[in-house]
Amino acid sequence: MLEMLKQEVLLANLQLPLHGLVVFTWGNVSGIDRERNLVVIKPSGVPYDELRQQDLVVLDLDGNIVEGNLRPSSDIPTHLALYREFPAIGGIVHTHSPWATAWAQAGRPIPALGTTHADYFYGEIPVTRPMTKEEIDRDYEAQTGHVIVEAFKAHNIDPSHIPGILVQNHAPFSWGQNPDNAVHNAVVLEKVAEMAFKTFQLKPEVSPMSQALLDKHFLRKHGVNAYYGQ
Amino acid sequence: MLEMLKQEVLLANLQLPLHGLVVFTWGNVSGIDRERNLVVIKPSGVPYDELRQQDLVVLDLDGNIVEGNLRPSSDIPTHLALYREFPAIGGIVHTHSPWATAWAQAGRPIPALGTTHADYFYGEIPVTRPMTKEEIDRDYEAQTGHVIVEAFKAHNIDPSHIPGILVQNHAPFSWGQNPDNAVHNAVVLEKVAEMAFKTFQLKPEVSPMSQALLDKHFLRKHGVNAYYGQ
Amino acid sequence: MLEMLKQEVLLANLQLPLHGLVVFTWGNVSGIDRERNLVVIKPSGVPYDELRQQDLVVLDLDGNIVEGNLRPSSDIPTHLALYREFPAIGGIVHTHSPWATAWAQAGRPIPALGTTHADYFYGEIPVTRPMTKEEIDRDYEAQTGHVIVEAFKAHNIDPSHIPGILVQNHAPFSWGQNPDNAVHNAVVLEKVAEMAFKTFQLKPEVSPMSQALLDKHFLRKHGVNAYYGQ
Amino acid sequence: MLEMLKQEVLLANLQLPLHGLVVFTWGNVSGIDRERNLVVIKPSGVPYDELRQQDLVVLDLDGNIVEGNLRPSSDIPTHLALYREFPAIGGIVHTHSPWATAWAQAGRPIPALGTTHADYFYGEIPVTRPMTKEEIDRDYEAQTGHVIVEAFKAHNIDPSHIPGILVQNHAPFSWGQNPDNAVHNAVVLEKVAEMAFKTFQLKPEVSPMSQALLDKHFLRKHGVNAYYGQ
Numbered sequence: 001m002l003e004m005l006k007q008e009v010l011l012a013n014l015q016l017p018l019h020g021l022v023v024f025t026w027g028n029v030s031g032i033d034r035e036r037n038l039v040v041i042k043p044s045g046v047p048y049d050e051l052r053q054q055d056l057v058v059l060d061l062d063g064n065i066v067e068g069n070l071r072p073s074s075d076i077p078t079h080l081a082l083y084r085e086f087p088a089i090g091g092i093v094h095t096h097s098p099w100a101t102a103w104a105q106a107g108r109p110i111p112a113l114g115t116t117h118a119d120y121f122y123g124e125i126p127v128t129r130p131m132t133k134e135e136i137d138r139d140y141e142a143q144t145g146h147v148i149v150e151a152f153k154a155h156n157i158d159p160s161h162i163p164g165i166l167v168q169n170h171a172p173f174s175w176g177q178n179p180d181n182a183v184h185n186a187v188v189l190e191k192v193a194e195m196a197f198k199t200f201q202l203k204p205e206v207s208p209m210s211q212a213l214l215d216k217h218f219l220r221k222h223g224v225n226a227y228y229g230q
Numbered sequence: 231m232l233e234m235l236k237q238e239v240l241l242a243n244l245q246l247p248l249h250g251l252v253v254f255t256w257g258n259v260s261g262i263d264r265e266r267n268l269v270v271i272k273p274s275g276v277p278y279d280e281l282r283q284q285d286l287v288v289l290d291l292d293g294n295i296v297e298g299n300l301r302p303s304s305d306i307p308t309h310l311a312l313y314r315e316f317p318a319i320g321g322i323v324h325t326h327s328p329w330a331t332a333w334a335q336a337g338r339p340i341p342a343l344g345t346t347h348a349d350y351f352y353g354e355i356p357v358t359r360p361m362t363k364e365e366i367d368r369d370y371e372a373q374t375g376h377v378i379v380e381a382f383k384a385h386n387i388d389p390s391h392i393p394g395i396l397v398q399n400h401a402p403f404s405w406g407q408n409p410d411n412a413v414h415n416a417v418v419l420e421k422v423a424e425m426a427f428k429t430f431q432l433k434p435e436v437s438p439m440s441q442a443l444l445d446k447h448f449l450r451k452h453g454v455n456a457y458y459g460q
Numbered sequence: 461m462l463e464m465l466k467q468e469v470l471l472a473n474l475q476l477p478l479h480g481l482v483v484f485t486w487g488n489v490s491g492i493d494r495e496r497n498l499v500v501i502k503p504s505g506v507p508y509d510e511l512r513q514q515d516l517v518v519l520d521l522d523g524n525i526v527e528g529n530l531r532p533s534s535d536i537p538t539h540l541a542l543y544r545e546f547p548a549i550g551g552i553v554h555t556h557s558p559w560a561t562a563w564a565q566a567g568r569p570i571p572a573l574g575t576t577h578a579d580y581f582y583g584e585i586p587v588t589r590p591m592t593k594e595e596i597d598r599d600y601e602a603q604t605g606h607v608i609v610e611a612f613k614a615h616n617i618d619p620s621h622i623p624g625i626l627v628q629n630h631a632p633f634s635w636g637q638n639p640d641n642a643v644h645n646a647v648v649l650e651k652v653a654e655m656a657f658k659t660f661q662l663k664p665e666v667s668p669m670s671q672a673l674l675d676k677h678f679l680r681k682h683g684v685n686a687y688y689g690q
Numbered sequence: 691m692l693e694m695l696k697q698e699v700l701l702a703n704l705q706l707p708l709h710g711l712v713v714f715t716w717g718n719v720s721g722i723d724r725e726r727n728l729v730v731i732k733p734s735g736v737p738y739d740e741l742r743q744q745d746l747v748v749l750d751l752d753g754n755i756v757e758g759n760l761r762p763s764s765d766i767p768t769h770l771a772l773y774r775e776f777p778a779i780g781g782i783v784h785t786h787s788p789w790a791t792a793w794a795q796a797g798r799p800i801p802a803l804g805t806t807h808a809d810y811f812y813g814e815i816p817v818t819r820p821m822t823k824e825e826i827d828r829d830y831e832a833q834t835g836h837v838i839v840e841a842f843k844a845h846n847i848d849p850s851h852i853p854g855i856l857v858q859n860h861a862p863f864s865w866g867q868n869p870d871n872a873v874h875n876a877v878v879l880e881k882v883a884e885m886a887f888k889t890f891q892l893k894p895e896v897s898p899m900s901q902a903l904l905d906k907h908f909l910r911k912h913g914v915n916a917y918y919g920q
Contacts, residue, residue, distance in 0.1 A: 024647070074687060098654055098655050101574060105666070106663035106666055113399065116256070169574045169670070170575045187253060195332050197662065201332075201427070201431065202333060206335070206337075209399040344859045345859065346791060414714070421788065424788055425791050425792050425795060428788065428887060429795040429796045433796035433797065436795070436796055439859040442823040443859055446826045446827070450830075483877060534910070558881065558888065559888065564804065565803040566889045568892055590900065596903055600906050629804045630805045631804070631805065
């Protein structure tokens with residue numbers, strides 16, 4: 001079942017080491033079939049160079065395994081929470097890519113400093129609030145999803161406009177219309193994090209880019225009259 | 231038509247990922263035939279590993295498409311503005327290479343700190359002024375070209391002496407006698423940006439190199455009595 | 461003799477250049493057979509691309525060579541000291557990987573700042589005290605082992621909980637249940653050192669992560685009820 | 691003539707791009723036959739991937755071309771000055787490797803901060819004084835050699851103990867017993883520059899390593915009783 005989606009999820013997972021976003025098994029990609037409400041995700045602990053399509057795990061949105069002989073990634077409750085709350089997204093990526101992780105560990109959001117950022121993220125990339133001991137102890141991976149959702153709802157941000165976030169003291173999650181697009185956004189997030197880091201080293205007091213330039217770049221690419229392509 | 235130039239432009243575009251200057255399609259190279267006043271440029275949104283010579287787009291200096299079935303890079307109005315105003319250049323490169331982009335985002339020009347810089351750039355690499363909301367809203371890509379030209383005219387800089395610039399809150403543009411030379415200068419600009427970044431981390435109060443050393447290195451390579459080669 | 465262990469030690473040594481942890485011969489891996497109390501280690505000065513299984517050197521825990529025609533790595537007394545004092549470890553790695561070495565040269569321990577760290581190191585990664593002139597002059601490599609052991613004993617740290625250390629003004633040592641696991645921990649230590657460096661650049665006053673989050677990540681992977689895998 | 695030496699010089703030149711020390715033709719290696727007082731060096735401007743043994747240029751110590759159809763690297767007067775003044779060296783390397791170049795541009799010597807440094811450089815790696823306008827204008831490349839020699843003579847440093855230097859506002863030169871060893875030291879210098887940069891970011895007030903540790907590491911490898919090898 002879901003062979004097309006499984007192939008997309010497999011290929012998207014294999015993109016992670018190719019883009020230098022992961023070492024060992026530090027990352028995972030999932031995808032969702034919105035008609036059947038079924039999620040396909042990488043199994044837990046399988047190295048990327050041994051990963052096969054039949055190893056992928058299929059679950060429903062409540063976390064029940066529908067198909068697959070291996071355990072799903074232990075981050076699956078985070079993925080499921082995001083799929084439930086962000087109905088427009090079709091794929092999710094989690095990595096510990098180093099530049100984005102540094103911002104997550106510093107607990108700092110990444111402001112929009114230039115057009116590379118503005119082409120994909122329509123404003124600051126947020127960081128989640130610290131999780132409480134109770135949230136960590138009770139239901140950690142699901143609560144990780146909840147603090148992500150909370151960050152978007154609190155500021156009324158459309159997850160299609162900001163397709164990623166930094167989980168504090170942890171690492172980035174990103175998403176997209178499908179698994180491939182989610183990986184694309186994970187690569188962009190890492191590049192944007194690198195550029196922003198270097199910008200702050202050069203100018204600690206730097207201000208965000210102008211709203212006019214942010215609007216121009218995001219909307220020429222994602223707005224109703226999009227025309228952009230390099 | 232223009233098959234030789236198309237081949238040059240194709241090969242120059244393919245150099246961008248090989249030199250690590252681009253991810254995805256974040257970059258483009260164009261070339262101009264000065265006798266016919268025709269420009270060849272990368273089409274919009276085509277990945278580098280699928281790019282073929284017949285995909286390239288030919289335009290006149292007013293932006294009319296003369297040949298090609300695909301849309302040109304959306305940066306084409308910037309390229310055209312530079313070709314119109316800088317008659318000595320034969321190729322243009324735009325990338326979002328990370329070190330140069332960090333300087334562009336910080337809004338800081340790159341001073342000449344050493345001979346690597348002086349071998350190619352005869353003084354500080356400038357940064358454009360911020361664009362106004364009106365410029366951004368009206369005719370963004372053409373106005374990007376105009377602020378570049380303005381930066382050179384305001385300080386009476388010869389674009390052959392400083393073959394590149396940082397567009398503020400955006401990224402670098404560079405150029406050269408032909409597309410291949412423009413890519414060469416894009417690589418140099420990125421390396422110089424990296425070295426200058428690290429130099430300022432080591433010595434925030436560093437001064438530019440001496441005029442005598444700047445003259446020596448630039449002129450032994452580009453002056454009328456050039457003799458340099460490593 | 462010990463052909464299985466030799467093969468493990470050979471493969472583990474070859475992982476070092478593949479993971480970018482060494483240039484030239486700046487690193488070595490050893491493994492121990494705990495039943496026979498025999499240690500297998502890389503020979504001194506042999507380049508990784510010429511290293512063969514029969515080149516490995518076998519020693520007892522007193523440093524007597526039991527098999528092998530080449531000299532063992534000159535770091536062997538450090539390895540032996542660790543095997544004698546840390547009975548649970550089965551493999552040791554020494555490299556001069558640049559991020560971890562920078563922390564060692566700065567004499568700064570690496571605090572636990574995020575979950576990448578917490579997945580493998582249950583708290584701060586310590587740095588040894590400076591060695592005295594007498595220790596350096598008398599029996600340098602063995603004394604290096606002693607200051608490592610001293611750092612763990614002084615703070616009552618279980619070497620299985622913190623599988624690595626920074627030797628001050630020198631470089632990291634790491635270990636694990638076997639040679640392959642020791643290399644795995646060396647890679648993690650280098651990545652954690654990189655992320656922590658960047659975090660401190662972004663936020664010099666950053667605090668360690670919460671104990672609850674540190675507990676959660678370390679114990680879900682290494683505790684009696686471990687369930688973790690990405 | 692000098693076919694063995696030419697092969698050594700060719701192979702040493704090809705090591706530069708493999709070790710990531712050069713882009714384009716930003717570097718060169720030479721070697722000397724001390725019996726005949728003849729120097730072999732890379733020709734000017736030839737890309738590394740097109741370089742052939744017969745392209746190398748042979749000169750005497752006064753700079754007269756003895757064999758070869760191409761111009762020698764324009765840095766040849768610097769090489770010749772060093773061969774004349776440092777009789778124990780057999781090979782010289784010049785690159786613009788980015789970490790070492792950053793220190794050169796900052797005009798800062800690299801103090802001995804750890805054992806990676808001490809294994810190869812017996813103390814601080816010096817930086818030349820700024821060159822005067824007269825020196826630059828008159829006989830630039832030869833004067834570059836002279837300020838290098840001056841830095842060693844002024845502090846009575848043995849060039850075998852410190853096999854490299856930073857030329858201010860320019861880039862590193864390094865040397866060794868032969869061309870291959872000179873490249874080895876160029877790689878070490880770049881790595882040491884990287885580690886020292888990162889160490890100063892972590893601890894701006896860091897002190898040099900102890901003399902005892904510096905002695906131990908340098909002398910166990912280069913002293914009369916050398917025994918070292920990893």
